[in-house]
Amino acid sequence: MMAQEKKILHIHPHDNVVVVIKDLNVGEQVILKQHEFRTRAAIVQGHKIALLPIHKGDMVIKYGFPIGKAISDIEPGEWVHTHNLFTNLEGIVDYTYTPVTYSLPTMEAELTFDGFIRANGEVGIRNELWIIPTVGCINKTAERLAHKFRAELPENSGVDGVHVFPHSYGCSQLGDDERRTQQTLAGLVRHPNAAGVLVVSLGCEHNHVKAFQRVLGEFDPQRVRFLIAQECDDEIEAGMGELRQLAAYAAQFRRQPVPVSKLKVGMKCGASDGFSGISANPLVGAFSDLLVASGGTSVLTEVPEMFGAETLLLNRCRNREVFEKCVKMINGFKTYYLSHQQPIYENPAPGNKTGGISTLEEKSLGCIQKGGFSPVVDVLDYGEHLQIPGLNLLTGPGDDAVSITLLTAAGAQLILFTTGRGNPLGAPAPTVKISSNTRLAAQKPHWIDFNAGELLEGVDLNRLARKLFHDVLAVASGKALTWNERNNYREIALFKDGVML
Numbered sequence: 111m112m113a114q115e116k117k118i119l120h121i122h123p124h125d126n127v128v129v130v131i132k133d134l135n136v137g138e139q140v141i142l143k144q145h146e147f148r149t150r151a152a153i154v155q156g157h158k159i160a161l162l163p164i165h166k167g168d169m170v171i172k173y174g175f176p177i178g179k180a181i182s183d184i185e186p187g188e189w190v191h192t193h194n195l196f197t198n199l200e201g202i203v204d205y206t207y208t209p210v211t212y213s214l215p216t217m218e219a220e221l222t223f224d225g226f227i228r229a230n231g232e233v234g235i236r237n238e239l240w241i242i243p244t245v246g247c248i249n250k251t252a253e254r255l256a257h258k259f260r261a262e263l264p265e266n267s268g269v270d271g272v273h274v275f276p277h278s279y280g281c282s283q284l285g286d287d288e289r290r291t292q293q294t295l296a297g298l299v300r301h302p303n304a305a306g307v308l309v310v311s312l313g314c315e316h317n318h319v320k321a322f323q324r325v326l327g328e329f330d331p332q333r334v335r336f337l338i339a340q341e342c343d344d345e346i347e348a349g350m351g352e353l354r355q356l357a358a359y360a361a362q363f364r365r366q367p368v369p370v371s372k373l374k375v376g377m378k379c380g381a382s383d384g385f386s387g388i389s390a391n392p393l394v395g396a397f398s399d400l401l402v403a404s405g406g407t408s409v410l411t412e413v414p415e416m417f418g419a420e421t422l423l424l425n426r427c428r429n430r431e432v433f434e435k436c437v438k439m440i441n442g443f444k445t446y447y448l449s450h451q452q453p454i455y456e457n458p459a460p461g462n463k464t465g466g467i468s469t470l471e472e473k474s475l476g477c478i479q480k481g482g483f484s485p486v487v488d489v490l491d492y493g494e495h496l497q498i499p500g501l502n503l504l505t506g507p508g509d510d511a512v513s514i515t516l517l518t519a520a521g522a523q524l525i526l527f528t529t530g531r532g533n534p535l536g537a538p539a540p541t542v543k544i545s546s547n548t549r550l551a552a553q554k555p556h557w558i559d560f561n562a563g564e565l566l567e568g569v570d571l572n573r574l575a576r577k578l579f580h581d582v583l584a585v586a587s588g589k590a591l592t593w594n595e596r597n598n599y600r601e602i603a604l605f606k607d608g609v610m611l
Contacts, residue, residue, distance in 0.1 A: 122174035147186040156384025156466030158190040177472035212483035224365040224587040234302035245280030245315035268361035281315035282611035292325040293493025297519025306356030313340030371405030376517030376525040377480040380510040383530025384466025385546035387476015390528035390562040395482035396575035411506040418471035435489035511603035536594025
């Protein structure tokens with residue numbers, strides 16, 4: 111419900127705070143139904159002001175749920191933020207499975223997009239060549255190969271691009287760290303957006319070719335080639351020869367119509383603000399529900415940004431087995447923090463706070479809205495591949511670069527990335543940047559692909575979600591490029607937990 115020429119938003123009838131949509135001056139009058147007061151400070155967009163008197167120890171309610179407790183008395187019109195609000199969260203939690211279901215949208219017709227059907231039946235939305243280093247020592251060799259081969263490749267080659275993904279690991283790692291590095295790189299090698307992959311190895315690293323192939327499993331030698339630099343007289347010339355053969359193989363593929371059920375979309379938020387949970391994330395959630403209704407697959411990660419809202423996901427698990435996997439994921443990540451003697455709830459980040467997010471509960475209640483209302487069909491561990499159509503959860507941190515890497519490695523051909531403060535980061539897969547507010551979309555048009563800020567200006571959620579859905583199909587069909595592709599912003603980051611030799 112809006113008031114003051116759409117300057118404030120009362121999200122849920124039970125909320126005792128409102129969100130500022132347009133900056134308010136000190137002493138400005140606020141009228142909302144039976145409530146009338148004046149602001150006690152100048153409040154910028156995305157931040158909260160008290161609608162009702164809130165006493166010390168009372169719950170502060172937003173989205174219809176507590177986002178923390180007041181640590182001092184708060185009067186109507188007063189700014190509500192980290193100075194007078196603190197999290198309720200602490201420790202490991204025992205969860206009870208209380209299943210809930212929601213009504214979901216229906217699609218009028220079976221939609222298609224134009225994709226590349228690979229030999230194993232997977233579908234790519236780009237026909238690219240990827241160069242994957244097994245170890246950080248060989249990064250520059252891989253980058254030289256990519257640069258040199260791009261210059262040689264004709265425009266009409268049928269290859270959409272040649273991309274290399276340097277990283278810092280692959281050696282001096284032990285145990286789970288080494289396994290996660292190998293599994294994540296293997297997921298990238300298997301990714302269907304890559305028509306051909308050159309794996310570049312130094313030769314003496316822990317993640318040497320034979321060790322990596324054991325993790326990778328069966329592969330098509332026409333599509334995946336290996337170069338061991340220490341075994342070549344001229345590794346650049348040898349690599350160029352491999353890339354020429356991969357390009358010839360990639361040129362055989364042509365786009366053809368495939369059902370939307372073949373689409374797998376990752377969902378991520380980064381550099382969030384107070385509007386992210388009101389506009390951009392609910393929009394992505396509505397998109398996810400449309401995709402699931404079409405038989406497609408969506409995947410949500412950022413486990414620490416589920417803390418405080420996790421029961422809303424746990425109770426949507428399709429059965430007890432999935433529920434138990436979800437509990438293990440949630441409490442496993444909390445144990446990870448505790449094992450390093452770190453606070454579980456050291457969140458939100460400084461930029462989130464500047465944008466209006468005060469506590470982890472508030473951040474999480476906004477974050478999980480990217481998952482819409484569909485049942486949770488599966489929970490994946492690091493390095494696992496998407497198998498079951500529907501809404502999936504993926505183990506991973508909130509870190510933007512690590513999250514988008516894990517989403518890509520899990521098989522997402524495309525990523526929807528919401529942001530309220532702006533973030534140019536791009537995944538190896540096309541990354542659709544969705545702004546939570548129109549101000550950001552206008553300021554960074556060379557970063558932002560879609561403006562969810564229109565929701566704050568009265569545009570209907572379902573209408574905008576269907577527009578986003580068709581825009582995504584255009585990207586998937588190669589009819590539109592995302593800004594991360596046009597800017598060539600593509601990178602990976604690998605999760606590290608243990609010691610380094």
